Amino acid sequence: MNGLRLAIFDVDGTLVDSQSHILAAMTAAFETEGLPVPARAEILGIVGLSLPVAVAALAPDLPQASRERMVEAYRSAFFDLRVGNAASPLYPGAREALEKLAAQDELLLGIATGKSRRGLDHILQAHGITHHFVTIQVSDHHPSKPHPAMVLAALSETGVEAADAVMIGDTEFDIEMGRAAGARTLAVSWGYHPAARLGGADAMVEDFAALPGAVARVWGR
Numbered sequence: 518m519n520g521l522r523l524a525i526f527d528v529d530g531t532l533v534d535s536q537s538h539i540l541a542a543m544t545a546a547f548e549t550e551g552l553p554v555p556a557r558a559e560i561l562g563i564v565g566l567s568l569p570v571a572v573a574a575l576a577p578d579l580p581q582a583s584r585e586r587m588v589e590a591y592r593s594a595f596f597d598l599r600v601g602n603a604a605s606p607l608y609p610g611a612r613e614a615l616e617k618l619a620a621q622d623e624l625l626l627g628i629a630t631g632k633s634r635r636g637l638d639h640i641l642q643a644h645g646i647t648h649h650f651v652t653i654q655v656s657d658h659h660p661s662k663p664h665p666a667m668v669l670a671a672l673s674e675t676g677v678e679a680a681d682a683v684m685i686g687d688t689e690f691d692i693e694m695g696r697a698a699g700a701r702t703l704a705v706s707w708g709y710h711p712a713a714r715l716g717g718a719d720a721m722v723e724d725f726a727a728l729p730g731a732v733a734r735v736w737g738r
Contacts, residue, residue, distance in 0.1 A: 519676055519677070520623055521623055521624070521625055521675065521676070521677050521681065522623060522624050522625070522677065522681045522682065522683075522736065523624070523625045523626075523627055523652075523671065523672065523675050523677040523681065523682040523683070524618060524624060524625070524626050524627070524682075524683050524685060524732055525626075525627040525628065525629050525652075525668060525671050525682060525683065525684050525685065525695070525700070526626065526627070526628050526629070526650075526685050526686070527565065527628075527629065527630055527684075527685065527686030527687060527688070527691045527708075528628060528630040528632055528637060528640065529564050529565065529605075529630065529631070529632065529708075529709070530561075530564055530565070530686075530687035530688065530705075530707075530708030530709040530710075531608075531685060531686050531687045531691070531705055531708055532607060532608065532611050532615075532640075533604075533605040533606060533607055533608065533611075533640055533644075534605060534606055534607075534608055535605035535640075536561060536564075536709065537605075538595060538598045538599070538605055539560065539561070539564060539595075540557060540560055540561075541594065541598055542591045542592075542594040542595040542598060543555070543560045543575070543591060545590055545591065545593075545594035546572065546587040546588070546590040546591040546594065547575075547576075547587065549586060549587060549590035550579070550583050550586065550587055552576065552579075555575050559575060560575070561709040561710075562709070562710065563575060564631075564688060564708075564709045564710075565631050565662050565686070565687075565688040565690040565691060565709075566631055566661050566662060566690060567631045567656040567660075567661035567662070568588050568591060568592070568631070568633075568656065569584070569585075569588050569661075570661040571631075572584050572587050572588050572591070592633075595636065599636070599639055604639060604640055604643035604644065605640060607644055607646075608707060608725060609724075609725065610724060610725030610726050610728075611725050612644070612646065613725070613726075614725040614726070614728045614729055615646060615649050616649075617729045618649075618728075618729055618732060619649045624732075625651050625652070625675050625677065626649050626650050626651065627650055627651060627652035627653065627654070627671045627675065628650050628652070628653045628654065628655075629654045629662075629667035629668055629671060629684065629691075629694070630654070630655055630656070630667075631656045631661065631662060631690075632655060632656060633655060633656055633657055634653075634655045634657050637653065637655055651674075651675060652670075652671040652674040652675050654666075654667035654668075654670050654671055655667075658670075661690075662688075662690035662691065662693070662694045663689075663690045663691075663692075663693035663694040663697060664694065664697070665694055665695075665697035665698035667694065668682065668684055668694055668695055668697075668698035668700055669698050672698070672700075679698055679699030679700050680699065680700075680701075681736070682695075682698075682700040682701065683695070683700060683701040683702065683703050683719075683732060683735050683736075684698070684700050684701070684702050684703070685702075685703045685704075685705065685728075685732075686702075686703075686704065686705065686708070687704065687705045687706075687707065687708020687709055687710055687715075688708065688709060688710040688714070688715075689710055689714045689715060689717070691704075692704055692715060692717050692718045693717065696717060701719050701735045701736065702717070702718040702719050702720075703718060703719060703720050703721070703722065703728075703731055703732065703735055704718035704720070704721040704722075705721070705722055705728075706721055706722065706723050707723075707724070719735055720734065720735055
C-alpha cells in the first residue's frame with residue numbers, strides 16, 4: 518500500500534451544470550434527422566454515457582448511419598455553443614470543495630467523464646481547475662460508463678488500490694462504474710438523475726459544502 522487515496526469526479530451534473538448546452542445540442546441532433554426531440558428528462562437521463570451510446574439509447578430504432586449523423590450534429594452544435602457562450606458554470610461550492618480536497622497530501626483527485634478530451638479541456642481551462650487532477654479519463658479512450666475501464670485506468674495511473682478510491686457522480690452510470698471497479702461510491706443530489714436512481718451508492722451528499730466530510734467518512738475516517 519502507498520497510503521494514498523483517490524477521489525474520482527464525474528463532470529457533467531457533478532462539477533458543472535451543462536444541461537442547457539446538452540439539451541440544445543441534442544435538440545439540434547434530432548432536428549438534423551427530422552425527428553421529434555425527446556423530453557428534457559429523457560435527455561438528461563442519458564447524461565454520463567458516451568455520446569454514441571447516448572444517441573443509441575434515445576433513438577434505438579434508427580439505422581446506424583442516422584445515429585452517426587446525429588452524433589456529428591451534436592458535436593458540431595455543442596462546439597458552436599461552447600465558442601459562442603461562456604463555459605458551463607461550476608456548481609456553487611465546487612471550486613472551494615476541490616481546493617479543500619486537493620490540499621490533503623494523501624488524497625489525489627481524478628476525473629472520469631463521458632465527455633471528449635477536447636470538451637473536457639475547455640471546461641477545466643475555462644474554470645482554472647486543471648491542476649487539481651492527476652489522472653483524467655475521457656470517452657475518447659474507453660468504453661462508455663458503466664463499464665469500469667475509466668476507473669480501472671485511474672487506479673493504474675495513480676497506483677491506488679480500488680478499496681482506497683471513491684467515484685463521485687450524479688448518475689447511476691457513475692455509481693455502477695465505481696462499484697464494478699471495486700471502488701467506494703458517493704452520489705451527489707444536485708445532478709441529472711433523481712435520488713431514486715442512486716440508491717446503490719455508499720453515501721449521498723446534498724451540497725458541495727458537505728462533500729469533503731463525506732469523502733472522509735466513506736472510508737470510515
